[in-house]
Amino acid sequence: MSKSKQQEADAATGLSEESDNEVGDFIREQRERANLSLRRLAERAGVSNPYLSQIERGIRNPSAEILKRLSRALEISAETLYTRAGLIEDGPAAPTVVEAIESDRNLTPRQKQVVLDLYRALVEAGAAADEASE
């Protein structure tokens, strides 16, 4: 239910920028994608849950240290997060999926093969569907 209260919070703190809350939105997005509750992510990242809440809503401006911890807890690269936060100008080169999987240390060669097979299959199917529909 609770949905639109962000603006009030902004006004309350005197924060004049309600325009683009890139980091907060991005963090919340990633958090929900990973199926983590706010509290759980906060604990994983080693920050307090109210603070994380405020970060996500853009009424607090987290330090780089905090961003780093959050990026680790979310399993995304700090560069991506910083870029999103507008702290780095150019975007980091997006690694290809294949490349990333190849160099991953958490998967055995066999497992890599499985993921790669799935990925390639989807891409191929998707491309076909794409051409047909688009």
Add this chain to the structure above:
Amino acid sequence: MSKSKQQEADAATGLSEESDNEVGDFIREQRERANLSLRRLAERAGVSNPYLSQIERGIRNPSAEILKRLSRALEISAETLYTRAGLIEDGPAAPTVVEAIESDRNLTPRQKQVVLDLYRALVEAGAAADEASE
């Protein structure tokens, strides 16, 4: 006369580590290489000179925003500075694969979810099963 001020400063702030002040040293190094006085760099970067002084000596921990401004004023890449600041050490987990999949243009959101699910499942449960079978 003036001799050991750094120690005093450290003691004053309770900072016990005089060993690795990565960012500060690096910034000072770059500043001197560019023949900029502390005050001039501070002005260029939009930071107060006392604060920059403290940053260089490692008795203050600058926010990412400040680092970004300094990197611009020094005309070095923010990434380099962040790395030097120890803020970009990428996590040991597996950030790149997740990230690469997220930003892949060949997959639909739904397909991404499928691949991600598989990947996460393998990483999480994979180690044990792997050791058993292999």
Add this chain to the structure above:
DNA sequence: AGCTTCCGCTTGCAATTGTTAGCAGCTTGC
């Protein structure tokens, strides 16, 4: 001698961060 201007640093002080404690809502089980 003065006087000016730069250098880096120290000292308080305001504003911000980040925390602990607690609130209301919403499920799930007794």
Add this chain to the structure above:
DNA sequence: GCAAGCTGCTAACAATTGCAAGCGGAAGCT
């Protein structure tokens, strides 16, 4: 019903950032 368990959010507080003001010293200029 109503405890116990989550969810996210608010309030008051401690700690830190970041700044304006001011210090002593060095170099130049009249």
